[in-house]
Amino acid sequence: xxxxxxxxxxxxxxxxxxxxxxxxxxxxxxxxxxxxxxxxxxxxxxxxxxxxxxxxxxxxxxxxxxxxxxxxxxxxxxxxxxxxxxxxxxxxxxxxxxxxxxxxxxxxxxxxxxxxxxxxxxxxxxxxxxxxxxxxxxxxxxxxxxxxxxxxxxxxxxxxxxxxxxxxxxxxxxxxxxxxxxxxxxxxxxxxxxxxxxxxxxxxxxxxxxxxxxxxxxxxxxxxxxxxxxxxxxxxxxxxxxxxxxxxxxxxxxxxxxxxxxxxxxxxxxxxxxxxxxxxxxxxxxxxxxxxxxxxxxxxxxxxxxxxxxxxxxxxxxxxxxxxxxxxxxxxxxxxxxxxxxxxxxxxxxxxxxxxx
Numbered sequence: 008x009x010x011x012x013x014x015x016x017x018x019x020x021x022x023x024x025x026x027x028x029x030x031x032x033x034x035x036x037x038x039x040x041x042x043x044x045x046x047x048x049x050x051x052x053x054x055x056x057x058x059x060x061x062x063x064x065x066x067x068x069x070x071x072x073x074x075x076x077x078x079x080x081x082x083x084x085x086x087x088x089x090x091x092x093x094x095x096x097x098x099x100x101x102x103x104x105x106x107x108x109x110x111x112x113x114x115x116x117x118x119x120x121x122x123x124x125x126x127x128x129x130x131x132x133x134x135x136x137x138x139x140x141x142x143x144x145x146x147x148x149x150x151x152x153x154x155x156x157x158x159x160x161x162x163x164x165x166x167x168x169x170x171x172x173x174x175x176x177x178x179x180x181x182x183x184x185x186x187x188x189x190x191x192x193x194x195x196x197x198x199x200x201x202x203x204x205x206x207x208x209x210x211x212x213x214x215x216x217x218x219x220x221x222x223x224x225x226x227x228x229x230x231x232x233x234x235x236x237x238x239x240x241x242x243x244x245x246x247x248x249x250x251x252x253x254x255x256x257x258x259x260x261x262x263x264x265x266x267x268x269x270x271x272x273x274x275x276x277x278x279x280x281x282x283x284x285x286x287x288x289x290x291x292x293x294x295x296x297x298x299x300x301x302x303x304x305x306x307x308x309x310x311x312x313x314x315x316x317x318x319x320x321x322x323x324x325x326x327x328x329x330x331x332x333x334x335x336x337x338x339x340x341x342x343x344x345x346x347x348x349x350x351x352x353x354x355x356x357x358x359x360x361x362x363x364x
Contacts (some may be wrong), residue, residue, distance in 0.1 A: 146364075
């Protein structure tokens with residue numbers, strides 16, 4: 008009987024070994040086994056671009072341990088796009104050589120939430136970069152339900168951050184636009200990595216008056232160029248008074264908060280129109296409003312997780328049409344901790360993209 012030898016192919020990956028607030032030494036570049044398809048629906052992607060997200064910093068700090076199980080060491084990176092290099096035996100959506108963007112989660116397709124189309128609530132969800140190995144590596148293991156083929160001419164490096172940042176912003180805007188009529192007012196708080204995407208989606212999907220809030224002059228200039236009708240500097244202007252002036256005292260029917268700090272969620276009672284919504288997309292702060300303020304204004308705080316697979320398909324169409332563009336800066340895998348530090352100090356405009364291969 009002939010002895011068989013399993014040859015494992017190696018790759019480089021940026022791995023988190025212990026939780027820390029020291030971003031300078033947060034991740035280490037390790038040589039690990041390259042993933043192989045072990046199930047019939049598996050897809051292996053050579054990662055061309057992996058967006059760095061504020062959530063990655065939060066994972067490094069251990070903020071997610073209260074919400075999901077994490078086994079360290081783990082490869083981070085949940086905004087991934089690249090080229091298919093291997094597929095399982097029952098994969099028909101894509102084939103080797105296709106360029107794809109990956110929805111951030113791998114879902115089962117069989118539980119009730121999956122059958123309702125609510126991908127993020129899958130009872131058997133796996134989340135590369137959060138609960139399993141992610142895309143800050145040369146290769147990523149995902150499944151057929153997660154991959155979306157990219158149209159010709161769409162660069163996987165440029166589009167990678169849309170895998171999470173993009174569809175999160177799109178998901179919030181899509182909920183908001185359902186409640187908006189032409190001529191209504193909407194406020195975008197924070198024109199950073201997510202906010203500049205959300206602003207473009209809002210402009211493309213509605214006929215509303217858009218006001219953008221950001222403390223950075225560069226961000227306000229960016230907002231002005233992306234379709235905002237008004238910009239406000241919260242550090243030097245009274246936000247409620249300014250919004251009242253812009254809306255003739257009516258308030259904004261929809262507020263999309265990409266910051267989610269105590270201060271920004273606190274604007275809601277004073278700037279949201281009666282019956283409107285304050286969408287909380289960014290997180291890290293708290294909501295400290297008396298219940299009577301919600302009753303009197305009959306407004307609501309609405310949380311935002313991540314968009315559905317179908318919403319990522321829709322966003323890809325907006326990108327293909329040129330309605331939504333990303334402001335990105337590219338980095339190599341060896342620059343991984345530099346990126347973590349820069350984001351921690353607010354030194355990255357738009358989105359940072361890691362190119363592992």
